[in-house]
Amino acid sequence: MTHEQKIHQWLKQNGMRGIKLLQRLVQEPSRREQEGKAQAIILEKCRELGLSIDLWEIGDDSLRNHPNFYCDRTDFKGNPNLVAVLKGAGGGKSLILNGHIDVVPEGNPNDWEDDPFSGTVKDGKVYGRGATDMKGGTVSLLLALETIISLGIKLKGDVIFQSVIEEESGGAGTLASVLRGYHADGAIIPEPTNMKLFPLQQGSMWFRLTVKGKSAHGGTRYEGVSAIELALEVVNQIKLLEQKRNDSLNHPLYENLPIPIPINIGKIESGAWPSSVPDKAIIEGRFGIAPTETMESAQTAMEDCIARLNAEHDWFQKKPIEIEWFGARWLPGKLDLNHSLMETITDSFIKVKGEPPLVEASPWGTDGGYLSNIGGIPVVVFGPGTTEVAHDANEYIEIEKMIEAAEIIALSIVGWCGPMRDNIHGKEAD
Secondary structure, three states, rough: OOOOHHHHHHHHHHHHHHHHHHHHOOOOOOOOOOOOOHHHHHHHHHHHOOOOEEEEEOHHHHHHHHOOOOOOOOOOOOOOOEEEEEOOOEEEEEEEEEEOOOOOOOOOOHHHOOOOOOOOOOOOOOOOOHHHHHHHHHHHHHHHHHHHHOOOEEOOOOOOOEEEEOOOOHHHHHHHHOOOOOOOOOEEOOOOOOEEEEEOOOOOEEEEEEEOOOOOOHHHHHHOOOOOHHHHHHHHHHHHHHHHHHHHOOOHOOOOOOOOOEEEEEEEEEEEOOOOOOOOOEEEEEEEEEOOOOOOHHHHHHHHHHHHHHHHHHHHHHHHOEEOOOOOOOEEOOOOOHHHHHHHHHHHHHHOOOOOOOOOEEOOOOOOOHHHHOOOOOOOEEOOOHHHOOOOOOOOOHHHHHHHHHHHHHHHHHHHOEEEEEOOOOOOOO
């Protein structure tokens, strides 16, 4: 029996293990600064698999002083990073399997049909916050490893499993893993791609604009200058910049995305009294970064837009718009479509699904930017979750896809790291 047949059969017989593990993970809320209990479940599983464990609390000076550390969190105590290694015999390529344990807040519980952390199984799906983003993907990674270990398939290259914190807030956990010395010849991140391959990942950064007006009584509002009305003019200019940036982005993997690199206005604050003309407005948003550009060039595009507005607008010449970059940032990432890691995962996908995968660009940021830009590691984002339900109420993952992803990843691990022995003939692999 071939590796492919053994892996398929094992997962068919043992898929329930993954379902139960995912339920346990979903039932432990791992919002920011509450990752510890869910991470303990991952730790327990890695010990059960006999992996070499490295568990540590991030936040040392090397991380905090790194130029790409963008995090407002001051205390990581009790919420560790976890790296677990399946050591190879040598002579093969190494592979990082990177998943994040943190989840976004659940929002209004009344919007959920069941408790947001129920882990309910129904209609072939597991429901709960984090099921699709991305505890289901992490379970696919662990199932893939358990399959290989249980079948006694010996590998040449190392497999480095990572369960990191802080992905949803800017990637400090993965950056800490890179700075700790974890590097490999390739990496897979099972974010919710709906079984598509993402060799390109969008980056992003947060901005804050301060727009100044002139206060006045609402009854004589013509004596003031409304910061709200000025802010609307600024938003319109940002929309024009967004259109210009997207029109200039000509890449085949973005054909199915209506806005490949959005500029999202996420928050506006202004005014303190209904009968007063507001003298200040604060606009905060997310600036998308193309995989083909640097963060610096993207930042310059926004700053140049605001500088032109300040120079050309009569009011802003007197009271310029102020721009500030703050909070979380996600580095963009890109991989050549013909890279050998893409070929390995594609071949594995075809063996499982009988057809080639869809290849697109990621519409959101991932930790892949840290692995590729800081670590110099080729990254493919591929996972079983559904993008549309990530961060939404009634989040779920399809069990069948989670197990299929585990099979594809298991085959990719064997294909990339290299098996030590041919199971059929009992000979050393070439």
